[in-house]
Amino acid sequence: NIMDNREERQRDYDQLARDVNLEDITSSQHNREVLRQLRDNDPELKSLIIESEEAEVGFEEDSWDLSAFVVKDGTDDIGWLGYFVSKSEVLQSLCIQYLPDGSIKEFIGWVNLNRSIQELSIEYDLGDDIIFNDLIPMRIKNNILNRIEITGVNIGRERARRLALVLNQQCDQKAPLWLQLKRNNLDAEGLRELATLLTTKLGHLCIAENQIGMNGGEVLGAVIQSKAFSQLTDFDIGRNNIGNEGVQVLAAELSKCTNIKNLNLSGNRAITAVGLGFISGLLGAENCRIESIDLSNMHIGDDGAEVLAAGLVGNQFLMELILRVYENDEYVSAGITDSGWSAFSKLLCNTSSINSTYMSNHTLAQICQYPPPPPYICKYLQLNAFQQHQNIDTAKIAKIKILLTHPDLDMEPFFQKQLKLLPHVMSWFQRARSCHSNSSPSGRVLTRTQSQKHVLSRELSAVYKFIRGMPMVAADGYCKYVLKTALKRKRKLQLMIQKAEEEEEWAQKRLKPEPEYD
Numbered sequence: 448n449i450m451d452n453r454e455e456r457q458r459d460y461d462q463l464a465r466d467v468n469l470e471d472i473t474s475s476q477h478n479r480e481v482l483r484q485l486r487d488n489d490p491e492l493k494s495l496i497i498e499s500e501e502a503e504v505g506f507e508e509d510s511w512d513l514s515a516f517v518v519k520d521g522t523d524d525i526g527w528l529g530y531f532v533s534k535s536e537v538l539q540s541l542c543i544q545y546l547p548d549g550s551i552k553e554f555i556g557w558v559n560l561n562r563s564i565q566e567l568s569i570e571y572d573l574g575d576d577i578i579f580n581d582l583i584p585m586r587i588k589n590n591i592l593n594r595i596e597i598t599g600v601n602i603g604r605e606r607a608r609r610l611a612l613v614l615n616q617q618c619d620q621k622a623p624l625w626l627q628l629k630r631n632n633l634d635a636e637g638l639r640e641l642a643t644l645l646t647t648k649l650g651h652l653c654i655a656e657n658q659i660g661m662n663g664g665e666v667l668g669a670v671i672q673s674k675a676f677s678q679l680t681d682f683d684i685g686r687n688n689i690g691n692e693g694v695q696v697l698a699a700e701l702s703k704c705t706n707i708k709n710l711n712l713s714g715n716r717a718i719t720a721v722g723l724g725f726i727s728g729l730l731g732a733e734n735c736r737i738e739s740i741d742l743s744n745m746h747i748g749d750d751g752a753e754v755l756a757a758g759l760v761g762n763q764f765l766m767e768l769i770l771r772v773y774e775n776d777e778y779v780s781a782g783i784t785d786s787g788w789s790a791f792s793k794l795l796c797n798t799s800s801i802n803s804t805y806m807s808n809h810t811l812a813q814i815c816q817y818p819p820p821p822p823y824i825c826k827y828l829q830l831n832a833f834q835q836h837q838n839i840d841t842a843k844i845a846k847i848k849i850l851l852t853h854p855d856l857d858m859e860p861f862f863q864k865q866l867k868l869l870p871h872v873m874s875w876f877q878r879a880r881s882c883h884s885n886s887s888p889s890g891r892v893l894t895r896t897q898s899q900k901h902v903l904s905r906e907l908s909a910v911y912k913f914i915r916g917m918p919m920v921a922a923d924g925y926c927k928y929v930l931k932t933a934l935k936r937k938r939k940l941q942l943m944i945q946k947a948e949e950e951e952e953w954a955q956k957r958l959k960p961e962p963e964y965d
Contacts, residue, residue: 457560460530467527474500474522481516485531485538494540494566495532502544518545525550529557532564542568542596551577559585566625568596579609587617594625602628607637611644623650623678633657635666642666645675652676653683653711660688661717664696671700682707685741686714691722698725702732711741713769720750727758730765739767743815745781746772752787756794763810766835770816778817788821795827798852805849809834809841850905 464486469479484492496515503517511517516528525547532538532554541564546554551573558564559582567586569578578600586592602610614624626649633641633654652670659666667684670676689697694712701707712718712726726742729735747755747770759765770781795811797803812832814820820828827848834844 457530460527464530472524472527474519475517477511478516478523481514482528482531485528485535488535488537490537492535493537494542495538496542497528497544497546499545518547520547525554526557529554533557533560535561536563538563540564540566540568540594542570543573544570546571546573548574552581555582558582562589562591565592566594566596567592568598569600570596570598572600576606576609579606579613583610584613584616587613590617590619590621592617592624593622596627596629597631598627598629600631602631602633602637604634604637604640607633607641608644611641614645614647617647620648623648623680625649625651627651627653627683628657629653630656633659635659635663638663639666639669642670642673642675645673647675648678649676650678651681651683652679653681655683655685655687655711655714657687659684659693661690662692663687663689664693667693667697668700671697671704678706680706681709683709683711684715685711686744688717689715690717691719691725694718694722695725698729701735701737702729703734705734705736707737709739709741710737713741713743713745716745718745720748720754723747723751723754727754730755730758730762731760735762736764738764739769740765741769743769743771744773745770748782749784749787752783753790756790759794759808759811762808763841765811766831767813767815768811770814772817780818781816783816785821788824791820791824792827795824795831796848796852801849801853804852805842805845807845807848809844809848854905855908 469482473479473482481492481495483489485495492514494514496512498515498517500517500519503511503515516523518525529550532541538561541558555573555577564586567583569582572578573582578597583592583595614626617624624647634657638654638657638659667689671679684697689712694715701710718726723742726740730737730740742755745751755768770783772779772781791814794808797807809831812828812835814824814828819825830844830847833839834841
């Protein structure tokens with residue numbers, strides 16, 4: 448048992464801790480400083496990484512990660528490291544990348560005494576299923592962990608089942624759990640076991656770089672349907688060799704889901720333009736609330752760009768689209784040419800009519816790829832980004848796009864109301880001036896002087912078109928105004944004359960001599 452003689456050993460360490468010389472139990476000044484910070488509860492040391500000296504080969508000691516304890520077998524005392532970890536009240540994150548074989552159980556016993564570590568990352572197979580039998584269960588039962596990362600550990604169906612049962616032991620869950628199972632050879636059946644048994648709510652799930660496979664869509668659909676994932680906001684299934692059939696099932700399930708905000712499908716190169724069509728349908732679904740989607744390392748090309756742009760018509764939630772391709776230690780093009788970018792240009796600002804411009808996408812603010820999108824795309828992305836950062840109405844961004852792209856505004860549709868709409872048109876231009884102030888998004892595209900000229904020229908043009916389009920209406924309007932004014936004056940004069948006559952009659956009666964009587 449990991450905790451054999453725990454109390455006795457703890458008393459021994461407690462007695463020796465006051466006088467222990469850190470130089471005697473560490474292999475380097477760097478490690479001594481890490482132990483000192485743990486011993487003194489230094490608030491600067493909130494995270495700790497335990498790694499082997501092989502990880503730092505070729506690096507000078509002064510360049511080592513400040514939070515790393517670099518183990519040199521036979522020199523560094525893992526017992527003391529574990530003891531100081533158990534006593535720490537400020538350590539919040541622990542990452543185990545290496546432990547000497549003979550020290551694993553003892554160290555895990557110390558870790559389980561700690562009450563401050565909330566994030567646990569395991570990147571080393573500790574053997575004997577210590578991860579699933581001792582380390583995670585103890586911390587889950589104590590409601591301490593809120594983030595678990597397991598990387599590079601083979602998780603088959605049995606281990607997946609045990610992990611689910613262990614996570615289910617968490618009681619009084621205050622927030623959804625952050626779970627990352629990356630590069631563990633987890634296959635579709637193992638994922639199915641996890642999704643079927645798990646009841647603990649997850650907020651983040653990363654199963655990237657596993658073996659879900661070409662037809663793993665059914666299992667991924669089961670993941671989305673599980674109650675444990677009802678609060679899932681981040682879903683990373685990148686680099687799992689998922690194909691078109693798999694993404695078809697996944698997209699169908701995600702289209703019913705309103706809680707997913709961030710979706711990572713990067714590196715699934717078996718997804719072609721056909722599969723991107725299913726993703727496009729997902730982005731166009733009424734319930735879709737995805738704000739960021741990662742499709743990097745997929746070489747989507749012009750066909751994929753056009754399909755994605757079509758799916759984003761009417762989408763009011765996606766803010767980030769990641770299309771980067773990284774090969775041979777450098778970023779390369781995703782294969783999008785002017786043809787593909789023209790589809791995004793039409794999406795972001797459709798200039799075919801004022802109404803089409805108004806109904807364009809004013810939400811997408813980032814398209815991450817190398818090389819960057821053309822300047823005319825970046826211009827519209829910057830305008831959309833301003834709307835998000837300043838939390839302003841998208842109608843304001845639409846107004847700016849209209850003024851930027853329609854130098855000759857068509858007023859003819861308003862003529863049917865004659866001059867009744869002219870005051871509203873003038874009011875619209877007055878509000879448009881505020882869109883081009885120094886702090887407005889147009890300042891990223893035009894200078895203040897250019898912005899003012901844009902608004903003024905279109906305002907004058909609009910008034911001119913009203914007058915030119917309805918000359919008789921304008922003339923009749925003036926004549927009616929003159930006649931109305933003349934009649935008003937005439938009525939006023941008539942009233943004055945009538946009053947004057949009444950006063951004259953009254954005065955004459957008062958001044959009329961009284962009759963003489965015999």
